Amino acid sequence: MKKLLVLLLGLALVFTFAACGGGGDEPAEDTPEESGEAAETGDFKLGVVLVGDENEGYTWAHMEGIQKACESLGIDHTDSNQVVWKYVVPEDESCYDACIDLVDQGCTLVITNSYGHQSYAQQAAAECPDVTFISMTGDTAALSGLPNFKNAFNYTYESRYVGGVVAGLKLQELIDEGKVPASAIDADGNYKIGYVGAYPYAEVVSGYTAFYLGVKSIVENVAMEVQYTNSWFDITKEAEAENALIADGCIITSQHADSSGAPSAAQAALEAGTTVYHVGYNVDMLAVAPDAALTSAQNDWSVYYTYAIGAALNGEEIDTDWAKGYADGAVMISELGPSCAEGTQEKVDEVIAGLIDGSINVFDCANFTVNGETVTSFMAIDVDGDFVGDEGEAIEDGIFHESTLRSAPYFSLRIDGIKELN
Amino acid sequence: MSDIHGGKDPLVRIAKRSTISKPKAWAIRLISLLLALVVCAILIYSIVKMNPLQVYVSMWKGAFGSSRRAWITARDVMMLLCIAVGLAPAFKMKFWNIGAEGQILVGGIVTAACMIYLPQLPGPVLFLVMLAASLLAGAVWGVIPALFKARWNTNETLFTLMMNYVAIQLTSFCVAKWENPPGSNSIGVINQTTHAGWFPSLFGQAYALNVIIVMIITVAMFFYLRDSKQGYEIAVVGESQNTARYAGISVGKVFIRTMIISGAICGLAGFIAVSGASHTISTSTAGGRGFTAIIVAWLAKFNTFTMILISLLLVFLDKGAIEIATAYNLNDYASEMITGIILFFILGSEFFINYRLIFRGHHKEVE
Numbered sequence: 001m002k003k004l005l006v007l008l009l010g011l012a013l014v015f016t017f018a019a020c021g022g023g024g025d026e027p028a029e030d031t032p033e034e035s036g037e038a039a040e041t042g043d044f045k046l047g048v049v050l051v052g053d054e055n056e057g058y059t060w061a062h063m064e065g066i067q068k069a070c071e072s073l074g075i076d077h078t079d080s081n082q083v084v085w086k087y088v089v090p091e092d093e094s095c096y097d098a099c100i101d102l103v104d105q106g107c108t109l110v111i112t113n114s115y116g117h118q119s120y121a122q123q124a125a126a127e128c129p130d131v132t133f134i135s136m137t138g139d140t141a142a143l144s145g146l147p148n149f150k151n152a153f154n155y156t157y158e159s160r161y162v163g164g165v166v167a168g169l170k171l172q173e174l175i176d177e178g179k180v181p182a183s184a185i186d187a188d189g190n191y192k193i194g195y196v197g198a199y200p201y202a203e204v205v206s207g208y209t210a211f212y213l214g215v216k217s218i219v220e221n222v223a224m225e226v227q228y229t230n231s232w233f234d235i236t237k238e239a240e241a242e243n244a245l246i247a248d249g250c251i252i253t254s255q256h257a258d259s260s261g262a263p264s265a266a267q268a269a270l271e272a273g274t275t276v277y278h279v280g281y282n283v284d285m286l287a288v289a290p291d292a293a294l295t296s297a298q299n300d301w302s303v304y305y306t307y308a309i310g311a312a313l314n315g316e317e318i319d320t321d322w323a324k325g326y327a328d329g330a331v332m333i334s335e336l337g338p339s340c341a342e343g344t345q346e347k348v349d350e351v352i353a354g355l356i357d358g359s360i361n362v363f364d365c366a367n368f369t370v371n372g373e374t375v376t377s378f379m380a381i382d383v384d385g386d387f388v389g390d391e392g393e394a395i396e397d398g399i400f401h402e403s404t405l406r407s408a409p410y411f412s413l414r415i416d417g418i419k420e421l422n
Numbered sequence: 423m424s425d426i427h428g429g430k431d432p433l434v435r436i437a438k439r440s441t442i443s444k445p446k447a448w449a450i451r452l453i454s455l456l457l458a459l460v461v462c463a464i465l466i467y468s469i470v471k472m473n474p475l476q477v478y479v480s481m482w483k484g485a486f487g488s489s490r491r492a493w494i495t496a497r498d499v500m501m502l503l504c505i506a507v508g509l510a511p512a513f514k515m516k517f518w519n520i521g522a523e524g525q526i527l528v529g530g531i532v533t534a535a536c537m538i539y540l541p542q543l544p545g546p547v548l549f550l551v552m553l554a555a556s557l558l559a560g561a562v563w564g565v566i567p568a569l570f571k572a573r574w575n576t577n578e579t580l581f582t583l584m585m586n587y588v589a590i591q592l593t594s595f596c597v598a599k600w601e602n603p604p605g606s607n608s609i610g611v612i613n614q615t616t617h618a619g620w621f622p623s624l625f626g627q628a629y630a631l632n633v634i635i636v637m638i639i640t641v642a643m644f645f646y647l648r649d650s651k652q653g654y655e656i657a658v659v660g661e662s663q664n665t666a667r668y669a670g671i672s673v674g675k676v677f678i679r680t681m682i683i684s685g686a687i688c689g690l691a692g693f694i695a696v697s698g699a700s701h702t703i704s705t706s707t708a709g710g711r712g713f714t715a716i717i718v719a720w721l722a723k724f725n726t727f728t729m730i731l732i733s734l735l736l737v738f739l740d741k742g743a744i745e746i747a748t749a750y751n752l753n754d755y756a757s758e759m760i761t762g763i764i765l766f767f768i769l770g771s772e773f774f775i776n777y778r779l780i781f782r783g784h785h786k787e788v789e
Contacts, residue, residue, distance in 0.1 A: 078751065086748050091608060092707070093700040097494050104488055119610035119702075199607050230607060 046083045047102030051114035053087040057282040058258045062113040065301025091116025099124035109312040125149040139408035153407040155325025157210035159297040161362045163279040164214015167252045173341035183249040190223035194245030196255040206409035224418045235261040254279040263289035284334040296334040303330040321407040327356045363400035368415040380410040435780040458767035484745020485738045497629040500636040502733040505715035508687030510724045515660040521582025522712030524589030525563045529556035529692025534703040537619035560689015561682045568681035572674030621698040632698045644726040
């Protein structure tokens, strides 16, 4: 019995050494080296806290943005002496732990990519005044009064509007070809379109309103239904929501949720003989819905990351709130699918040019009403915590200016023509 | 036995051990841990071509690399331990309390409610209110299945499981009620500026109080189970309900009393999770730890001191896995494989502690 014990132990040791010996022969290129290779970037070290990993579209877009930014700034994002990545960090105290741990590792700039990370990043920012924290898509930086806490967003509503235009052109084509079934027209003679939304708050409301107005700029008489999933990423729920919209007669759909559940459901319905087309989000949906997908609204986060990381590298102050759109190349739509109507590309180029030169405003108050009336005033910023805006007039000269008073969207008006189903 | 079949002895026979000495049992566990590390080493090298020793070193660093990391590890160990200690009496009397998740959540909900609605109370008073409320909430959540079991002999496994879903829905409801900002489906850090209802720092450590509370309960539960009359009754009910009845123990009463204690401690774990760690409540506050703690309690054979070691091992593996993913840009799944292999070997070692292999030819035992 004892002999056997000794034998087993010995075997275990031999195996371990053999394995290690083998490992030792490999050049340790992927492993963190203690050498001072980060010389050219000085003391700068970037920490990244991500809600997912490369398998999730939203996080992947952020990873790609940071990698591109690092490449253009001469930072090696694979070297853990320059960039430390933390994947799949939940939106709870683990985010705070991760932030503080990155500070302990010497990071001077820490980026968190999910809205739910914000209050934990803010807590860390309050405790570590020498480190700058960026909470992407967050909204409390200005109100927190912390000089080292920043927010950023893109004018995603612009790309959603363009996606709406693409969808509107498709709808027009279906109308012209007489392919719209009676079930897709409601009692008031409006064409039914649908939207799978994540949560009923401003970011989503702003996005679906922009999409709706984009469609409406092509086909005047449309009515939209919004089905919430109450999750940012849930393939099954998104597919269910999409199916519910299709069953209700919606002929064009879009989404503000991160999976490919909705376009896959649209593709399946289309193959089964129901006319329905879909505009996706974040990633090109043609892979899962080659016929049903028209395009996807996308963000190019590298524009912001290049700006912010560059500023931090040079010791410059980063804007507390940063938001940019087509004019700076921060938003875009993915390649148009083969199902898109003829002439879509020309129209898209025209609309984008209009957005850039300011001749088209997505939230032009002349184009929508709330309870039958034109909106003339909207207070965007809530300062006393009751979730009703108290200051910051967003409407000027009949235009609702989104994401200018604060980077995170604040357009939370429920306009006529859109109905939230749940 | 071979004579019965008239054939040869099988190559290996398995026989139950009657007893095993403590050092021998621990030797088996140690060997299985070493073997697990060897298998992981082979896997690490063959898949990602990395030096396994270096990987193990980073795992160690991930859990204990700095005093802050060590404290975070301690905080998570205490959380898991607290739940396991809470489950111990229930499982010892073979009451399958799968409902720790729900008991943690209701404890967390009432704690969060106190933080949100009573921040004006003085710190120590608020602390006691939260403590009492969470104990009560957890006890209520635990005693309901026990009452039904005692009265109508309902299946407690299904009942406690269903109570989890009720608690999860209740949490969703509260999150929707308290969410900040509306529609975001998260509450965020409660009392971020005032820190009302947060555990105070002791000796300069934010999580020292977590450790103190859980250690007190761990020690108390150890003696409760070992030395008290109630602890003895729990053991008898666990061994055989009929024996218990014959000995004049009211089985239903023991169920109810024990589940009040078990639920209350799990509720307390919710209090520690909300007030002492996350300062928020969400449906993921329990985070599956109510189930992991079952493994801890069983592996430790309800010895609360052994539970410390096992909780530490599980949390260590978890922290280590996170660190490997970061340090080597590996996907989470790679490090979870390592965790899985180590757990497999440790669970497997229990087989060799309970049974022995007898090889054909020599009639000597081998493990």
